[in-house]
Amino acid sequence: MSALPDPGATRAVLIGTSHYDHLEPLPAVSNNLTALAAALAEPSSWGLPPEHCLTLSNPTSAEMTMAAVRAAAEQARDTVLVYFAGHGLVDPKNDLYLALPQSRQQRVETGLSYRWLRQALLTSRAERCVVVLDCCYSGLALGSMGGPADLADQASVEGTFLLAAAAETRPALAPPGESFTAFTGELLNTLQAGIPYGPELLEFGALYRHMRISLAAKGRPAPQARDRNTGAQLALGRNPAYLPATGSIPPAGKNRASERSWPSPSGVRTVTGFFKALSDVRVTSGLTHQLVSQRSGGRVSAGTVSRLLNRESLPRTWQTTATYLSACGVPDAQVAEWQAVWMRLLAETATEAAARPAVPRPSQGHNPTLMARLAGRLSRRNGRS
The missing domain is CATH 3.40.50.1460 (Rossmann fold)
Structure with missing residues (x-):
C-alpha cells in the first residue's frame, strides 16, 4: 500500500x-x-x-x-x-x-x-x-x-x-x-x-x-x-497530473469519494505527521476550505478548517476534526481510525509532558522584581536625604 x-x-x-x-x-x-x-x-x-x-x-x-x-x-x-x-x-x-x-x-x-x-x-x-x-x-x-x-x-x-x-x-x-x-x-x-x-x-x-x-x-x-x-x-x-479538479461540488449521486484512495492515518507517529495527513485528506478530496465548510452544512467555517490544518498542537476535543473528515468525504470507518490515532497521540503527548522536569520557580527571598523595587525605594530615600 x-x-x-x-x-x-x-x-x-x-x-x-x-x-x-x-x-x-x-x-x-x-x-x-x-x-x-x-x-x-x-x-x-x-x-x-x-x-x-x-x-x-x-x-x-x-x-x-x-x-x-x-x-x-x-x-x-x-x-x-x-x-x-x-x-x-x-x-x-x-x-x-x-x-x-x-x-x-x-x-x-x-x-x-x-x-x-x-x-x-x-x-x-x-x-x-x-x-x-x-x-x-x-x-x-x-x-x-x-x-x-x-x-x-x-x-x-x-x-x-x-x-x-x-x-x-x-x-x-x-x-x-x-x-x-x-x-x-x-x-x-x-x-x-x-x-x-x-x-x-x-x-x-x-x-x-x-x-x-x-x-x-x-x-x-x-x-x-x-x-x-x-x-x-x-x-x-x-502526483500533480492525477489531482482532481477543484472548485465545484460533485452533483448528488456522483460523489465517488468512497472510491478514492484516502490518506491512511495508520503510518502517523507524530503530531506533525497527523496534521500533514489531515492536509493530504483535503488535497485528495479536491475541495477548497470554503467547499469543505459548505459540505459540513456550516458546522465548520472555512476559517476553522484553515486553523485546524495549521495547528501545532492536537485539539483537545474530537468533534471539529471528525466534521472536517466527514465533510471531505472520508468514510465513517476511516474516520474512526483517525479518532483512534488522535487518542493515541493525545495520550503520548500527555505522558511526555508529565515526564518533563518541572522548571523551578524562583523563591520569594530572591525575587528579582522585588529586589529591584527595594533598590529603587532605597535610592529615592537616599536622594531625599
Whole structure:
C-alpha cells in the first residue's frame, strides 16, 4: 500500500560535491541540493521541517558526513533518505566510493566508502530507508565493473529502495546549459509535473519506471533501481497530473469519494505527521476550505478548517476534526481510525509532558522584581536625604 512518510519521524541527508581538487568540477550539483531540499519541504511532497532535512555541500571529510548519516538513521522512526550527487569512483576491489572534494581515483581513503554508508543504514531504527545516488562515472572510474546494473548490486541495502543514476560521461550527467544534472533534473521535473495517467501518489517504483523511459527518450543513461521489501511503495509526493479538479461540488449521486484512495492515518507517529495527513485528506478530496465548510452544512467555517490544518498542537476535543473528515468525504470507518490515532497521540503527548522536569520557580527571598523595587525605594530615600 503506497504511503507518504510521517514528516515528524522522517529524516533526510542530502550530500553533494561540486568542487574537486583532483577531479572534474560539477557545478550543477549545488543546484541539485537546493532544489531537492525545497521539494522535500513542500506540502505536496514529504513536508519535511528544515531541521529534519540536512544539506551537506562539499563536505570536507568522510567522518563528518558519516556522523550526519548516523544521526539521521538513529533519529528516524519512519523513513530515512540519503541522497548523494557527485562523482562515483571505484576502488581496486571494485567497491563503490563517493567522491569528496579531495578524492582521488583508486584511493578509497580519500572519499566515502559506500560500505560505511550501507552499514549505518542497516542499523537504523527507521522502518524504511531510501538511497538516491546521482553519481558521475567515466570509463576509467567504472574500471572492471560490468555496467550500470552492477551499481545496484554494489549499493544494495536491505529494506530500502535504491535509485541510482548510471551516467556514462560528464556531459550526460550534467548537460551544458542546464541547471541540474540530468538524473536529478528529471526527478525534480517529475515531482513538479507529475506522471500523466500515473498513480495518485508518486511511488518510488513508479518514479523509477517513468524516469527510465523519459531519460532514455532523451538519449541519456537509464537509471537503475533495487527494491527491498516494500520500498517501491513509498511515495515521494503526490502526483500533480492525477489531482482532481477543484472548485465545484460533485452533483448528488456522483460523489465517488468512497472510491478514492484516502490518506491512511495508520503510518502517523507524530503530531506533525497527523496534521500533514489531515492536509493530504483535503488535497485528495479536491475541495477548497470554503467547499469543505459548505459540505459540513456550516458546522465548520472555512476559517476553522484553515486553523485546524495549521495547528501545532492536537485539539483537545474530537468533534471539529471528525466534521472536517466527514465533510471531505472520508468514510465513517476511516474516520474512526483517525479518532483512534488522535487518542493515541493525545495520550503520548500527555505522558511526555508529565515526564518533563518541572522548571523551578524562583523563591520569594530572591525575587528579582522585588529586589529591584527595594533598590529603587532605597535610592529615592537616599536622594531625599
